[in-house]
Structures are given as C-alpha cells and as structure tokens.
Amino acid sequence: MYKTIIRPLFFSFDPEKIHYFTFSLIRFFHKIGFGSIFRSIYKVESPKLERELFGLKFSNPVGLAAGFDKDAKLYKELSNFGFGFIEIGTVTPKPQPGNEKPRLFRLKEDAAIINRMGFNNGGVEEAVERLKGNDKVLIGGNIGKNKTTPNEEAVNDYIICFEALFDYVDYFVVNVSSPNTPNLRALQEKKPLTDLLQTLQDRNNLKEKRKPILLKIAPDLTEEQLLDIIEIVETTKIDGVIATNTTISREGISSENKKELGGLSGKPLAKRATEVIRFLSEKSNKAFPIIGVGGIHSANDALEKLEAGASLVQLYTGFIYEGPGLIKQINKAIIKRT
Numbered sequence: 001m002y003k004t005i006i007r008p009l010f011f012s013f014d015p016e017k018i019h020y021f022t023f024s025l026i027r028f029f030h031k032i033g034f035g036s037i038f039r040s041i042y043k044v045e046s047p048k049l050e051r052e053l054f055g056l057k058f059s060n061p062v063g064l065a066a067g068f069d070k071d072a073k074l075y076k077e078l079s080n081f082g083f084g085f086i087e088i089g090t091v092t093p094k095p096q097p098g099n100e101k102p103r104l105f106r107l108k109e110d111a112a113i114i115n116r117m118g119f120n121n122g123g124v125e126e127a128v129e130r131l132k133g134n135d136k137v138l139i140g141g142n143i144g145k146n147k148t149t150p151n152e153e154a155v156n157d158y159i160i161c162f163e164a165l166f167d168y169v170d171y172f173v174v175n176v177s178s179p180n181t182p183n184l185r186a187l188q189e190k191k192p193l194t195d196l197l198q199t200l201q202d203r204n205n206l207k208e209k210r211k212p213i214l215l216k217i218a219p220d221l222t223e224e225q226l227l228d229i230i231e232i233v234e235t236t237k238i239d240g241v242i243a244t245n246t247t248i249s250r251e252g253i254s255s256e257n258k259k260e261l262g263g264l265s266g267k268p269l270a271k272r273a274t275e276v277i278r279f280l281s282e283k284s285n286k287a288f289p290i291i292g293v294g295g296i297h298s299a300n301d302a303l304e305k306l307e308a309g310a311s312l313v314q315l316y317t318g319f320i321y322e323g324p325g326l327i328k329q330i331n332k333a334i335i336k337r338t
Contacts, residue, residue, distance in 0.1 A: 002323030015105065026077050027077060045060075063140070066142035071088070081324040082331065084138065088139060089127070091121050092124065095122045111321050112268050119146075144161075178246070226283070233287070240289040244269070265294070297318040
C-alpha cells in the first residue's frame with residue numbers, strides 16, 4: 001500500500017513540506033493509539049537479531065540514520081516501525097536555520113535524494129529537553145559544528161554538544177563529513193580529525209561511565225585517506241565508524257535534479273558505501289565495528305553491507321522510498337540467513 005498509494009501521493013508535494021507533514025501524521029496516529037498497531041505490524045523480535053556492540057544491546061541491527069529526526073521530535077514514534085535504534089541530529093550548539101530553500105530534491109529515476117539542508121536544527125539544548133522523556137529507545141547523538149564557527153574553533157562546538165547530550169544518548173557520532181556546511185569536510189584531514197577525536201575521547205574517559213564515540217565518514221575519501229581513518233581510530237581508540245555519509249559524486253545519475261548542489265543519498269550510493277565498508281573491515285582486520293549506511297533499498301542491500309563487514313545498518317532514503325515495511329524485510333532476511 002505504501003508504494004502504490006502513499007508514496008505517489010507524498011511524492012506529488014514538495015519534499016521538505018511533506019517531511020514535516022509526515023511527522024505530524026505519525027504523531028497524530030501515535031496519539032490515538034496506533035503505536036501498538038504499528039509495532040505489531042512491523043516489529044520483528046528474535047534472539048537471532050540481537051546484537052551487543054560498544055557495550056550496548058541492540059534488539060535488532062537496523063537503525064534510522066541521522067538527518068531524519070534531527071531535533072529528537074519523533075524518536076519514540078519512529079521506534080514503533082521496528083527500528084533497533086534511532087540516531088538523532090545532526091545537532092549543533094546553537095539553533096540555526098540551515099541553508100536557503102529549496103534544499104531537498106527527489107531524484108525519482110535514480111531512487112535518490114539530494115539535500116543541502118545545512119544542519120538545520122533547534123540547537124542541542126532543545127534536543128536534550130525532548131530526550132529527557134526517553135525511557136526505552138536506544139539513541140545515538142550525531143553532533144556537528146555551527147556554520148559560523150571557524151574550523152580552528154570547531155572542537156569547542158563538539159565539546160558543547162558532547163557534554164550537553166552525554167546523559168541522554170547511548171552513543172555519539174562525530175559528523176565531519178556532511179558536504180553542506182562550508183569547510184566541514186576539511187576536518188576529516190588527519191591532524192584536525194585526530195585532535196578533535198582525542199579531545200572528545202579524553203573527556204569521555206574522565207566520565208564515571210564512558211559512552212561510545214563513532215566517526216561518520218564521507219564515501220568520497222581516497223584509499224589513502226581511508227587508511228588514515230583506520231590509523232586515527234587506532235590512535236584515539238574511538239569505538240567505531242559509520243560508513244558512509246552522502247556523496248558529492250553524480251556518476252551515473254540521470255534525473256533532472258542531478259545538477260543540484262548537496263549530498264546525494266539513495267541507490268546510487270550503495271556500491272561505493274559497501275566498498276568503503278569492505279575496505280575498512282579488511283584493511284583494519286576487523287579491528288572496530290562499522291555501521292553500514294548508504295543505498296539500502298532492499299533486504300539484499302542490507303545483507304551485502306553486513307557481509308562486507310558492517311555490524312549494524314542504518315536507513316534513510318530507503319525508508320522514504322520503500323516505506324517502513326523495509327525494516328521488517330531486512331530483519332526477517334537476517335533471521336533466515338542466520
């Protein structure tokens with residue numbers, strides 16, 4: 001029903017407007033008691049799905065990637081669709097409106113999306129207030145810097161977000177790989193990235209009980225840069241990597257909107273994201289866990305990521321194109337494969 005009725009209807013409207021309308025719709029259904037119905041339809045429970053990573057227990061390995069629920073407004077309701085974990089953000093210290101609209105574009109022929117949202121969010125303190133009401137959803141906190149913060153001061157923005165969210169998320173993701181904040185990707189270079197991660201790790205280790213820290217990387221890194229990432233993870237002893245963020249490549253894209261600036265997600269990213277996962281896994285000798293994300297539109301896509309070396313997977317664009325049934329399909333396929 002989603003692909004034949006709901007998606008065509010939603011896709012006839014502006015993508016950003018329909019995103020917020022969908023939030024209102026999901027919230028409405030939750031308020032009138034549909035949460036338990038959604039759970040009965042989409043949630044799959046099995047010991048074969050359970051995973052333990054970073055000292056955390058995941059009920060299943062399929063999560064929602066950052067960017068969908070930036071401000072932690074709907075994490076409880078979204079968890080009813082069967083996700084094993086929800087990643088909120090990217091959040092920044094101060095609220096910011098993001099880039100000018102339009103900034104979100106569908107590429108229907110390619111089953112893809114281009115976004116140049118620019119870390120639009122209400123600020124970390126607003127997200128914290130919403131997360132205080134969480135009692136059972138496993139939450140990742142994706143953190144970034146404000147657009148107006150120069151790179152040489154960026155570490156302070158990450159520290160602010162880290163400290164504010166510490167008591168309210170289960171793990172952290174350091175986002176230096178979005179193409180939509182000016183100069184942000186320069187922080188992926190070896191020295192600034194090592195300094196940033198080590199600073200956060202030093203603070204983390206002073207806590208009574210530390211939280212896992214992961215790094216989200218771009219799919220556009222060279223093999224030499226990926227080898228640097230492996231070395232940085234080893235040096236700073238962070239807990240893992242999320243591979244990958246959106247791409248600036250437009251190779252093989254045919255849709256009219258392909259010339260729009262921003263990060264590309266969806267099916268065209270699938271192959272490259274899997275290549276990055278496999279490279280990191282093999283070259284590091286599986287030294288750290290990887291969360292695989294990028295172009296997962298079917299159960300087979302998810303299985304490919306897992307077979308390439310990912311321990312968990314995340315959805316975003318596939319969730320939009322395929323609907324919540326995709327989560328159930330992936331989990332059932334994992335059980336069958338186990």
